[in-house]
Amino acid sequence: MRETYRRTIRFKLNGRPAIAQIATHETLVEVLRRDFSLFGARESCGQGLCGCCTALVNGIAVSGCLYLAAFVDGAEVTTVEGLALGTELHPIQESFVANCAFQCGFCTPGFILMTKELLDRHPHPTTDEIRHYLSGNLCRCAAYPDIVQAVQAVAGRE
Amino acid sequence: MASRYTESTAKVIEPPGTTRRKSPGSGQVKRSVRRLESRAKVDGSAEYIHNLILPGMLYGKIARSSIPHGRILSIDVTAALAVEGVHAVITGEDVRRLIPDPYYGPAFHDQPILALEKVRYAGEPVAVALASDPHVAEEAADLISVEYEPLEPVFDEVAAAKADAPIVHDKLRPAATFADLKYLQGQSGTNVALSAHVRRGDLEKGFRESDHIFEDTFRNGKVIHAPLEPYVTVAELAGANGLTIHTASQSPSFVRSEVSRLLGWPENRVRVRTAFLGGGFGGKLYIKLEALVAACTLLVRKPVRIALTMEEQFYTITKHGATVRLKTGVNKDGRIVAREAETWWNGGAYADIGPRVAQKSGFTSAGPYDIEHIALESHAIYTNEPPAGALRGFGISQVVWAYESQADIIARALKMDPLEFRRRNILREGRPHATGMLMTDINIDAILDRLAERMEWDRPFDRGSGTIRRGRGIAIGIKACVAPTTSVAMVNIYGDGSCGICCSTVDMGQGSDTAMAQIAAEILGVTAEAIRVIHPDTDVTPYDMATLGSRSTYHMGNAVRRAADDARTQLLRMAATALQTDIDELECRDGAVIAQSGTRMTFRDVMVARFAMQAGNIIGVGSFIPPYEKPDHDTGQSRQITPFWMLGGAGAEVEVDTETGRIQVTKLVNVGDAGSAINPDIVERQLIGAGIMQFGFTIFEEMIFSDGQVVNASFADYKIPGMLDLPHDLTGELVEVPHQHGPFGAKGVGETGMFCVSPAIGNALYDAIEVRITEMPLTPERVLRALRQAQEQPLERD
Numbered sequence: 001m002r003e004t005y006r007r008t009i010r011f012k013l014n015g016r017p018a019i020a021q022i023a024t025h026e027t028l029v030e031v032l033r034r035d036f037s038l039f040g041a042r043e044s045c046g047q048g049l050c051g052c053c054t055a056l057v058n059g060i061a062v063s064g065c066l067y068l069a070a071f072v073d074g075a076e077v078t079t080v081e082g083l084a085l086g087t088e089l090h091p092i093q094e095s096f097v098a099n100c101a102f103q104c105g106f107c108t109p110g111f112i113l114m115t116k117e118l119l120d121r122h123p124h125p126t127t128d129e130i131r132h133y134l135s136g137n138l139c140r141c142a143a144y145p146d147i148v149q150a151v152q153a154v155a156g157r158e
Numbered sequence: 159m160a161s162r163y164t165e166s167t168a169k170v171i172e173p174p175g176t177t178r179r180k181s182p183g184s185g186q187v188k189r190s191v192r193r194l195e196s197r198a199k200v201d202g203s204a205e206y207i208h209n210l211i212l213p214g215m216l217y218g219k220i221a222r223s224s225i226p227h228g229r230i231l232s233i234d235v236t237a238a239l240a241v242e243g244v245h246a247v248i249t250g251e252d253v254r255r256l257i258p259d260p261y262y263g264p265a266f267h268d269q270p271i272l273a274l275e276k277v278r279y280a281g282e283p284v285a286v287a288l289a290s291d292p293h294v295a296e297e298a299a300d301l302i303s304v305e306y307e308p309l310e311p312v313f314d315e316v317a318a319a320k321a322d323a324p325i326v327h328d329k330l331r332p333a334a335t336f337a338d339l340k341y342l343q344g345q346s347g348t349n350v351a352l353s354a355h356v357r358r359g360d361l362e363k364g365f366r367e368s369d370h371i372f373e374d375t376f377r378n379g380k381v382i383h384a385p386l387e388p389y390v391t392v393a394e395l396a397g398a399n400g401l402t403i404h405t406a407s408q409s410p411s412f413v414r415s416e417v418s419r420l421l422g423w424p425e426n427r428v429r430v431r432t433a434f435l436g437g438g439f440g441g442k443l444y445i446k447l448e449a450l451v452a453a454c455t456l457l458v459r460k461p462v463r464i465a466l467t468m469e470e471q472f473y474t475i476t477k478h479g480a481t482v483r484l485k486t487g488v489n490k491d492g493r494i495v496a497r498e499a500e501t502w503w504n505g506g507a508y509a510d511i512g513p514r515v516a517q518k519s520g521f522t523s524a525g526p527y528d529i530e531h532i533a534l535e536s537h538a539i540y541t542n543e544p545p546a547g548a549l550r551g552f553g554i555s556q557v558v559w560a561y562e563s564q565a566d567i568i569a570r571a572l573k574m575d576p577l578e579f580r581r582r583n584i585l586r587e588g589r590p591h592a593t594g595m596l597m598t599d600i601n602i603d604a605i606l607d608r609l610a611e612r613m614e615w616d617r618p619f620d621r622g623s624g625t626i627r628r629g630r631g632i633a634i635g636i637k638a639c640v641a642p643t644t645s646v647a648m649v650n651i652y653g654d655g656s657c658g659i660c661c662s663t664v665d666m667g668q669g670s671d672t673a674m675a676q677i678a679a680e681i682l683g684v685t686a687e688a689i690r691v692i693h694p695d696t697d698v699t700p701y702d703m704a705t706l707g708s709r710s711t712y713h714m715g716n717a718v719r720r721a722a723d724d725a726r727t728q729l730l731r732m733a734a735t736a737l738q739t740d741i742d743e744l745e746c747r748d749g750a751v752i753a754q755s756g757t758r759m760t761f762r763d764v765m766v767a768r769f770a771m772q773a774g775n776i777i778g779v780g781s782f783i784p785p786y787e788k789p790d791h792d793t794g795q796s797r798q799i800t801p802f803w804m805l806g807g808a809g810a811e812v813e814v815d816t817e818t819g820r821i822q823v824t825k826l827v828n829v830g831d832a833g834s835a836i837n838p839d840i841v842e843r844q845l846i847g848a849g850i851m852q853f854g855f856t857i858f859e860e861m862i863f864s865d866g867q868v869v870n871a872s873f874a875d876y877k878i879p880g881m882l883d884l885p886h887d888l889t890g891e892l893v894e895v896p897h898q899h900g901p902f903g904a905k906g907v908g909e910t911g912m913f914c915v916s917p918a919i920g921n922a923l924y925d926a927i928e929v930r931i932t933e934m935p936l937t938p939e940r941v942l943r944a945l946r947q948a949q950e951q952p953l954e955r956d
Contacts, residue, residue, distance in 0.1 A: 023293075025293065033209070033211070034211070039202060039203075039206075039208075039209040040201075040203075042209075042386075042387070042436070043388075044387070044436075044468060045386075045468045045872070045873040046467050046468055046469075047872060047873055047874055049873040049874060050386060052386055079202065080200075080202040081201065081202045081203075083201075084201055089197070089200065089201065093200040093201060097196040097197065100192060100193065100196075100839060100840075100843065102193075102199050102200070103669070103843065103847060104385070104386070104387070104436050104437045104666055104667025105199030105204050105434065105436070105667065106206065106208075106385075106386045106387045106436025106437060107386050107436075108199050108200060109200075109202050112200060131882055132881075132882070134881050135880050135881045135882045136880075137880075137881075138878055138880055139386075140383075140384055140385055140386050140437045140439070140851070140878060141437060141667045142846065142847040142849075142851060142879060143843065143847065144879075144880075144881055145846060145884075147881075148881070
């Protein structure tokens with residue numbers, strides 16, 4: 001730790017060029033919070049099993065608590081803060097609001113980003129496909145039925 | 159009895175006031191308002207203490223006991239302090255220099271901020287390493303070396319209650335808060351941290367008069383809350399003699415009073431604030447990290463943050479494991495004549511709120527049944543496991559698991575329909591509960607009717623075939639809302655006429671901000687969406703006992719209602735002066751004061767008329783403490799044991815694979831009495847969410863211990879329910895039995911969905927395979943072993 005190797009990474013963050021000085025052991029979620037004050041991705045289980053720390057790297061959902069920040073050098077990173085267009089929420093966000101698809105909201109950004117990847121790849125998922133795709137995201141309040149409904153409602157509308 | 163009532167120290171306060179209103183209502187309550195904070199929760203901007211980073215802040219990482227019970231011989235911090243970048247390492251002795259008696263807790267002052275002399279469970283905090291880089295702090299914490307002299311541990315709650323058990327605490331130290339714990343002051347040589355009793359009728363006579371007697375024992379293991387926002391506290395100095403604590407807590411008022419007590423400071427020097435909580439479920443109650451972080455901050459004079467990992471949640475607080483022994487006498491018509499219940503609560507190494515869990519759930523262990531002869535015993539027990547406390551239901555699901563499993567056993571033995579058996583025995587309006595209180599504002603028949611309807615109970619049922627067997631089961635349960643407790647609220651009308659609510663209820667996902675806004679809006683004649691709810695900050699928001707026990711809608715809801723009434727009266731008085739009319743001629747409607755003549759003044763107009771410009775405040779204040787009578791120490795009898803009864807029911811259909819023991823819950827119906835729901839959609843979702851949580855506790859969640867060590871302390875090894883686990887047919891059903899003193903008839907409902915899921919599934923399991931399992935969770939292994947045992951082909955133990 002005392003001999004920490006540091007490096008500079010350059011990447012696109014929510015559509016804008018970004019640069020950060022990082023230690024090589026630091027994770028994406030740590031750097032997003034500390035260097036960019038982006039708090040939508042949150043570390044919870046710390047093992048890539050709950051999905052609270054989800055971010056999109058080149059359009060693919062990753063667990064930000066395991067994904068090393070060094071790996072996003074040259075990549076495009078999207079967080080939940082990057083989905084809205086100005087003051088206009090993304091349709092997935094709108095649908096989560098309209099379907100009351102959260103309680104405490106801590107896991108919600110992760111579900112929204114996972115849904116983004118799902119719908120980018122499969123615009124018309126079946127209910128089973130939605131369940132499977134989102135099975136790596138956990139919600140202790142168990143808003144699951146409403147989350148499935150929110151995804152169904154927005155699918156095909158994007 | 160009568161004289162005790164009049165001499166009772168509990169305050170019997172005036173009944174909740176009524177709002178003088180001419181209009182039929184503003185349409186703000188009984189409306190499914192979307193959560194006020196919806197946008198912030200989908201765009202990432204919602205505030206959680208988890209997000210808080212302060213300039214110059216140090217991160218703390220905790221070194222924890224590696225053994226379940228032992229004396230600390232030495233703590234060597236040399237290697238930890240040698241790590242480059244480490245700011246400090248703090249031990250229990252360092253804390254003692256700041257706080258001479260550093261023991262905290264809501265029921266007992268038994269928990270040291272950091273271990274002193276002894277450790278009492280594996281995972282107990284022993285020392286803290288502080289550094290500005292969390293990775294450095296973690297490395298240093300790993301290098302703290304502690305030498306122990308191991309002592310014999312005790313883990314089982316029944317064994318720990320015996321006279322020859324190893325002793326967890328040399329001397330018992332009850333806090334002054336609860337009078338019924340006083341008798342334990344200074345006792346030694348026992349692990350029993352409270353025995354509570356309820357006696358009614360003549361138990362022996364009851365058993366003599368019974369045609370059948372059933373004796374069964376039920377168990378459940380420990381599980382955890384696992385809120386996805388980890389436990390987190392950040393503290394900083396506030397000026398020369400103050401302290402600010404930012405914490406993910408359900409009980410900011412308690413944190414302030416307890417930290418002040420520890421420091422010997424007046425409460426006004428400690429400020430405690432919270433934000434949204436990323437889940438709580440009872441885990442974030444009382445003191446968790448707050449005393450430790452406060453001590454660290456004062457010792458190093460810098461801001462300090464400690465956030466737990468998921469693994470550390472398993473070492474912080476759990477749900478109680480429990481053993482419940484029931485003896486029930488029934489007559490041949492299926493009437494329950496007598497019930498004896500004895501419950502041992504595995505409270506772990508520190509009492510936390512366990513003695514209250516034991517007392518409050520203990521007195522409901524006769525169930526929602528009308529029984530003449532009753533004796534209930536409930537024991538809070540110390541063991542060398544992580545502390546147990548409140549978990550969404552406060553012990554109720556453990557006792558319902560027992561008495562509703564036994565209800566099924568009895569009904570089947572008598573060849574009665576389980577629904578009919580319950581109908582024959584339930585408590586009805588005006589009948590005495592086991593504690594002697596006359597039941598009021600309840601309708602259990604309505605819950606059974608709804609269950610029967612949604613379960614299609616009178617329709618033929620497909621029982622499956624071959625290796626897939628199907629079954630169905632039901633259960634009902636009762637809880638007494640916590641008492642006695644206080645809530646205070648303020649409603650503030652600002653110079654421009656907009657409104658804010660100051661209250662210390664913590665919104666941890668249950669939607670309390672929205673409910674409070676609806677209640678105030680209903681009275682002020684504005685829309686709920688226009689009201690701002692100010693989050694708990696003890697410098698700003700008034701006292702509230704805590705956000706727990708499904709109490710907020712009823713208690714804080716009433717306080718907010720009174721505060722809004724007060725603000726409205728002041729506003730109307732000002733408007734009456736401005737309009738030179740009588741206050742009775744005016745009402746609040748559509749965001750304005752409207753006179754019978756049709757004259758309309760916006761709230762701003764009123765403020766300008768009063769203060770000559772857009773200025774000033776109207777501050778309405780309301781407080782609420784419901785009537786309560788302390789139960790008699792020996793008999794547990796009380797005329798007012800609770801402000802309101804919470805009632806729920808559940809029905810389950812299952813498919814059981816007889817080759818693997820796997821249970822698939824295909825249908826789960828959860829019925830709860832919400833009184834007149836303030837926000838029906840949110841209530842329904844509370845029932846469903848609680849039902850899924852209890853479904854996890856029933857089917858697979860269990861902390862596994864080996865010699866006192868938790869061996870599955872991670873989400874890799876301890877699964878919580880995910881998308882693919884859910885029953886496909888899952889409903890939350892509101893039954894609305896208005897409460898005469900609830901705000902607009904509402905009752906609390908946050909825990910109701912937890913009560914009955916486990917026995918409903920267990921009873922359905924029996925219905926499917928005729929095997930009774932008395933211990934939760936109902937894992938495939940446990941089911942398969944029980945099934946093979948019943949077939950006299952037992953599986954080998956490994």
